[in-house]
Amino acid sequence: MAAAAVVRDYDPKNDCRAVEEVERICEVGPTGGGKLSIFTDLLGDPICRVRNSPVYKMLVAEVVVQKDGGEWRREIVGMIRSCIKTVTCGKKLPRNGKTSHPLPVYAKVAYILGLRVSPFHRRMGIGLNLVTKMEEWFRENGAEYSYMATENDNQASINLFTHKCGYSKFREPSILVQPVFAHRVRVSGRVTIIKLSPGDAEVLYRRRFSATEFFPRDIDSVLRNSLNLGTFLAVPKGGREAWRGSEEFLAAPPESWAVLSVWNSMAVFKLEVRGASRKLRGFAKTTRLLDRAFPWLRLPSVPEVFRPFGLHFLYGLGGEGPLAVEFITALCGFAHNMAKQRGCGVVATEVSAADPLRLGIPHWKTLSCADDLWCIKRLGEGYSDGSVGDWTKSQPDLSIFVDPREV
CATH class of the missing domain: 3.40.630 (Aminopeptidase)
Incomplete structure (x- = not known):
């Protein structure tokens, strides 16, 4: 028996071990099509995955659970990490003619990394609650867009973000x-x-x-x-x-x-x-x-x-x-x-x-993921530079720049 989940800020002094336990029991990576599953084994503080970003945050979902002996205990059953940064969302041609290379158009963008919910507490709205609370923080900090990455065959994650959170499928890069x-x-x-x-x-x-x-x-x-x-x-x-x-x-x-x-x-x-x-x-x-x-x-x-x-x-x-x-x-x-x-x-x-x-790029197909999926959501109106329309509706370029701080 458990009470409704409460979402709060991650406490590095007291939550580290509990978060690592949730990480351990949550499989991460491609599991369909006969591929092997991969899980993350964090070294030290779990928030280190986003700490190198300019602005970052981590939330945990906590429930009060009654154990067999009748004792009530707090238990962390989910977490979410995110960061906010300014990235290129489009390009424009220079007007002064000094260079033929296009100039970047920037937007303030939030990235969701590492949404996890314990297998024993899924389908209870905890994932949705974590995303909603994190998006509140995005808006408070002026983020114009939010995006996340998942595998194309992770239907549960896709349904959560596209059907319940208002994200749309955006880019499909390959992990080699x-x-x-x-x-x-x-x-x-x-x-x-x-x-x-x-x-x-x-x-x-x-x-x-x-x-x-x-x-x-x-x-x-x-x-x-x-x-x-x-x-x-x-x-x-x-x-x-x-x-x-x-x-x-x-x-x-x-x-x-x-x-x-x-x-x-x-x-x-x-x-x-x-x-x-x-x-x-x-x-x-x-x-x-x-x-x-x-x-x-x-x-x-x-x-x-x-x-x-x-x-x-x-x-x-x-x-x-x-x-x-x-x-x-x-x-x-x-x-x-x-x-x-x-x-x-x-x-x-x-x-x-x-x-x-x-x-x-040399790679092994067995270990690679040819169908990674990035989903995006517009949080605010316009760009930092108003020369381009809604980024979520733009056509993909040949290349993308993957920030290693988000890996």
Whole structure:
């Protein structure tokens, strides 16, 4: 027997263990179509998943439950995390003619991350209550839009947000996951990879990608965050000698180039693949043993993903020129080798399904999610810049910018 749920602010001193228990019993990730389920194993304070965002909040749902002995106790049965930031929601052409690149149009946007309700307390309106209370906070802080991500086959989540909360289906990006093998991946000898300073990385991103949907206006904070392991630029072989900084590079770029940044998600949370059969576990172990024994064969081994493992997240992927796809592949190989050195289990990224660079991103279909779904809701009237209409009705671009702080 339990009383109605009460939604309140998360208390890091007293709620951490109870929230982790709800996380543990709630499966997260694709579960349909024979895919393995993945759950989050947070390290330390559960609010750390949004703490790197400029404005963030976490709420919990608490009920008073009568135990078998007749004693009444408070019990946390749900939670929701969110952050608010300013991102690109559209673009416009400059009027002064000084540049041919479109200029970004920004909006203040809220992102819902990690809505969880205990399996024993579902279909009681707790999820709806959590979302409603969080949206009140969004409006109080001037957010114009709210959006969330789920899997296309998570019908319960889709029904909650689209049927009960007024969200609409918006974008369908793909989460691409590559295992980290026991061997190093070969990187094309036709490519030179340069690690950029945070200042050079910011110049490059603002000049070339700031008009991309969901580009964070505070990209400088992302690039200077301690979780950011670096931004890497791929140019034709020998380009390192000619490197004089982003300003000179953008003034006369090579015919083809590509860029990406690496975020250390393993310092925030870990994952674990659950539900694998003994046969599959044995097969995976055999592939690792063979890969370690014969690294020169470069066997596609399965990492130890059946216990908590970390990941590196690749973001800010972009490039230009006829060899951009090849250069992205080289950068992904470089990132794989970095992850191997740091003990990660997988390397992951999220891109628009229509992004042409997607063809150059190595991944395993079994671990990936080709049908991620972003839903959006308009909270306020207009944009921060009133030159564009309702963002929820806009057509998708080829690319999106996935903020690693939301992973």
